[in-house]
Amino acid sequence: MAVDTAPAPSAPARAGGRRLTLPSGSVISTFLVLFLVIASFSVENFASSRNAGFLLLDVVVIALIALPLTLIVVTGEIDLSVASVVGLCSAVMGRLWFAGLPLELIIPLCLLLGAVLGAVNGLLVTKVGLPSLAVTIGSLALYRGLAFVVLGDQAVADFPRAWTTWAIGSIGGTGIPNAVLPLLVLIAVTAVLLHATPIGRSLYAMGNSEDAARFSGIDVARTKLWLFVAAGVVSALGGVFWTLRYGSARADNAAGLELQVIAAILLGGVSIFGGSGGLLGVLAGALLLASVRNALQLVNVPSDVLNIVTGVLLIVAVVAPQVTAWARTRAARQRPPG
């Protein structure tokens, strides 16, 4: 990719100077650690390897899909269709398994399908020039609809036990789910890509100013297209894992999951307008949301209250930086000159 001329610094300064000087994600990570410590002491049954396993298993798919979606949000775009890709891949996986194809063939086919679905989003955004919000609201409905065409309201559930037990199993009885290992590899790859390569810097540059990025020689359209393809493939992988984890291929699998992924990204300090944020914060955001839910469930907080709590948490996370920035500029203005 022709991105060797990317000019953006690793901590891009936005107009208004509202960025904290701390490394991106450190605030939310501190919150996460604090919450985990407090919950371990005050919530019965929270600190145990079994509970950690339950918690991580719920986070795996959210964190997985958050990886490519973070890159997309950093460039200033959005992909709302990710959960529908999960559902469609789950449905296709069920249909093909039912037809007698081997899983070893079905899984690559699903990933290929994910690439195609991502490419459709990407081409509509980059070639046709439509806003990604509009495109992916459309494909959110379209892909979910196709999932129901493929599998209807049936469920395919007779996947081999060896595969489904792996999906819920843990590494050597530690409580850490097997799926965490491949996830860590993907996290490492994404982190290096975003934070240690010219490509990563070019993503921030696009998010800050697409025109400036284009003038400095970045192939904006091509980069974005590949990001959407990556989101499709990774969501398809999430669909495969989801299907095996629950042992049930259904068209309505993971419905609404996109909101949880986006919530983790925003809570992690990634600006919805692009150009700022990092992977550490996103992962901490995903873990924080899941831990809060888990801890509140353990103390029998009803689920509607739980939704309110996560909603408030999210608003606070998005609003708080704005308020501090406002307070800071106000304070600066009131200081007497000289």
Next chain:
Amino acid sequence: MTSFLTARRLLTGTAIAALVVTTAACGGTTRGEEETAADAGAGASANPDADIPSGLAIAFLPKQLNNPYFAVADAGGERAVQEIDGEFSEVGPTEASASSQVSYINTLTQQGADVIVTSANDPNAICSALDQARAGGANVVTFDSDTSPECRDLFINQATPQGIAEAQIDLMSEQIGGSGQVAILSATANATNQNAWIELMKSYAAEAHPGLEIVTTVYGDDEDEKSFQETQGLLQTYPDLKGIISPTTVGISAAARYLSGSEYKGRVALTGLGTPNQMREFVKDGTVTAFALWNPEDLGYLAAYAGAALAAGQITGAEGETFEAGELGEYTVGADGEVVLGDPTVFNADNIDDFDF
């Protein structure tokens, strides 16, 4: 951008695809290769005389919260848990999805619940979570919607198809004096439950109430408007029609609405399966004399007692075992760990105000 599909890329892609297909073709994991693992079965033996210990933690996990049907069922469960001096809790997701139920099952496992009473959003997706809960010592009872039998100890079935069919034919026969033309207003043409009930209704009518002539079955597709129109059509096509049976809650309320505003009110009988809240006004205004449905409160009540009996060791879930369910009396475990609640409850002007669901 034209470089996106260069010959080189296409070639690489094709090569990878070919490789994958070849790998997969030489042996892979396909459907039907594996035999399902046999159920380990209950190891412990039952002691019918065991006392129910106090303080049992019995948790109800419905398909979703804020659903009136499950609110009533859970209230029945709560009453039963109070009677046996246990600790009742009701947890569950706000949306009816299997994955969020799994998260609640995990929480209950972690809390060490003695009994989990649940209605499954997906018969398979919550299985592995239930397995873990049982490995952690919980007894699992399903009600309303079952899981695969190997994932739970007992299933409390609301009613047998036979019981549902007979109740509706008996009600109709009583209301039209034992003879006359009757039509059926069903849900969709391929609705499994309704079709099974209709077959049983026909054979039971022929045998027990030969005066009843079932002239036709029409389908309202469980849509209010279509059911309404089908009712209208029935009355025009069959001028001598004495009664309509609608074995679906959507159908019966739409038919009642049509009848109550028409000249046929009080002349054409209507019965079937409905909820008291939907049907209250039509019972009060005389359009409908009586209809039936299982009582969700009794369903929850029985499920809680069944769970307590399991936790106490009175039963293990094996066929033929019996247990006491408070005011509902004695129940016997049937094949596949099923317990049937009993005949549907009949609602009429005398008792409809006692129910709120």
